[in-house]
Amino acid sequence: MMTYSIETNVNGRPRAAEVTARDTLLDVLRDHWDVFEVKNGCEQGDCGVCTVILSGKAVNACLTLAVQANGKDVVTAKGIGSPKEPHLLQTKFVEHGAIQCGFCTPGMLTSAKVLLDQNPKANRQEIREAIAGNLCRCTGYKKIVDAIEAAAAKPES
Numbered sequence: 001m002m003t004y005s006i007e008t009n010v011n012g013r014p015r016a017a018e019v020t021a022r023d024t025l026l027d028v029l030r031d032h033w034d035v036f037e038v039k040n041g042c043e044q045g046d047c048g049v050c051t052v053i054l055s056g057k058a059v060n061a062c063l064t065l066a067v068q069a070n071g072k073d074v075v076t077a078k079g080i081g082s083p084k085e086p087h088l089l090q091t092k093f094v095e096h097g098a099i100q101c102g103f104c105t106p107g108m109l110t111s112a113k114v115l116l117d118q119n120p121k122a123n124r125q126e127i128r129e130a131i132a133g134n135l136c137r138c139t140g141y142k143k144i145v146d147a148i149e150a151a152a153a154k155p156e157s
């Protein structure tokens, strides 16, 4: 099968892979580069657990072909902040108890990060719309929206 060479930057680290035209960004992140914080749920764009930031936009990695990421920057939940220097969103998720099993959390954080980058003072309705494609089976969403709203009320400089 014909393959293509791709190069990306994942959380600031250069990555390269040989991929087929059918490989998704999700396949390559998890199977080639061990980027396991990007979760695999439905593989058809329904659950949002695979959401990453691709050149500033929130995308479902399962619906993005790997070749579409060639030459672009990919940011995952791990790239937003670290345990030593968490992003305000990550701090607020912990403070508000917005993480239960945690399976949806990486996708929630990347969707929320893009929202606040574009709209730092997003209101509750805008937050709900931004995470409408991210399903959570545990929290009932209130705590997640509370956490994002708290981060929006006090955006990072």
Ligand code: FES
Binding pocket: 039, 040, 041, 042, 043, 044, 045, 046, 047, 048, 049, 050, 051, 060, 061, 062, 063
């Ligand atoms: S795994 Fe991508 S949207 Fe569900």
Ligand code: FES
Binding pocket: 098, 099, 100, 101, 102, 103, 104, 105, 135, 136, 137, 138, 139
């Ligand atoms: S915290 Fe479990 S799916 Fe959201």
